[in-house]
Amino acid sequence: MSVGNAVNATIQGARFPGRYLQGAGSLARLGEEAALFGQRVLLIVDRGIYARYVERIRAACQNLDHIALEQHGGDCTEAEIARLRQIARDADVDVVVGLGGGKTLDTAKAVAWHQSCASIIVPTIAASDAPCSALAVIYNPDGSVAYDLFLPRNPDLVLVDTALIAQAPPRFLVAGMGDALATFYEAEACRLSHAKNPFGVHGLPVAWALARQCRDTLFEFGAAALEQCRQQQAGEALERIVEANILLSGLGFESGGVAAAHAIHHGLCELHATHDYLHGEKVALGVLAELRLQQAPEAVWQQVFDFCQRVGLPTSLAQLGITDPDEAQLRQIAERACRQGEIIYNEPFPISVERVVAVLDTLR
Structure with a gap:
């Protein structure tokens, strides 16, 4: 094949998260997994599960030097991303972790991308394929879809605790x-x-x-x-x-x-x-x-x-x-x-x- 033909050839590809771990009880590994990327972590936790799992999350991350725990606002909007970006900047985090459902996870991915830091995704429901993707669906304040934010890379780690998912509705x-x-x-x-x-x-x-x-x-x-x-x-x-x-x-x-x-x-x-x-x-x-x-x-x-x-x-x-x-x-x-x-x-x-x-x- 000539150089010219090589340039014009159809390019094909596939994309994947950095790592994917699945199994009952895997939430307990969150701290040791996060430490592979850094010691300063922003944890964005779905408001629907915050009260139920916040202490387990703290216990899993006790090995880390600094954790900032934030309850997600509910929707993946530009305003919510901006709010959490400011917290990430103020805490100078190395890693952004999203725990919960799709809108929380998409928000975490967007915040990590804006801050140029690692992202870890921990779904507590299996309601969509959002966790592995390099995509965040951005919503308008009225709940309608505003646009799809395509990110340059997938999450660094997707950690799926099936025991949590089995307890969800x-x-x-x-x-x-x-x-x-x-x-x-x-x-x-x-x-x-x-x-x-x-x-x-x-x-x-x-x-x-x-x-x-x-x-x-x-x-x-x-x-x-x-x-x-x-x-x-x-x-x-x-x-x-x-x-x-x-x-x-x-x-x-x-x-x-x-x-x-x-x-x-x-x-x-x-x-x-x-x-x-x-x-x-x-x-x-x-x-x-x-x-x-x-x-x-x-x-x-x-x-x-x-x-x-x-x-x-x-x-x-x-x-x-x-x-x-x-x-x-x-x-x-x-x-x-x-x-x-x-x-x-x-x-x-x-x-x-x-x-x-x-x-x-x-x-x-």
Whole structure:
């Protein structure tokens, strides 16, 4: 190959967190793991778990010279990032640790990036694939999505204590399955359309292997994992689904690409009625809409629909609080999903607002 042809060749790639550790009781390792990156640590703790876990967090980090413990404000907004950046600057931290759900973790990633320091992510729920990604979803104060902040690197460490996840409400685990459900179908859309992944290159074949493994794990272990979570047991099925929700989905979407399901999620977030529903719950409906847009074989669509029903994911707009939507509401969702530059255009066919409206109308 000549030098000129080499320069013009298609660049492919994949991205991963620095390390990933998963297992019951792994929170106890937080201090020793953080010490690998520095002795001054900002711990951003989800307000929903702060009171319950703050003493365990302190105990795990007693080996460190300085810890600044902050309760997260609730949303990953520019204002919350700015507030925590100031605390990180004042404490001259080496490491930013996020503990909790997706919005807290995204905030921690953004703060670490702005401060040019290491990041450690400790999810206490498996409600999305946010923990492993180099992405932070920034929200407006009203709860709508403002923009996606793409970061230059993934977290340095993702530490997943499955005992904590097993104690969380099962709804979170189910929502994570909804988010993970999109991984294969969106990556496959990007493969067919030759779309680039979130960091601007074409995915390597490993991306589709991971995405396929993610889908197959959900279908095989999803129902059993939900039952183990209801019993607060970190059994084999739950371990497999946590891996799928957090690791396989995270690697699959970042390396393979995203498309209509998440774009429709963004559209759903425009309606106030959906704000009490979780990210993965809205993404699951986005997958069903995406498959209709793709004119997927009925057997494929039915398999996904049946899975959603089996584990309790929404299969209609009404189940997301959008009861009897009018044309204006459907168009509002579709226009946000189809705005210029949106990921829905990674689908391998022409996209229009009217086509999305028609699909949404079938999912009342």
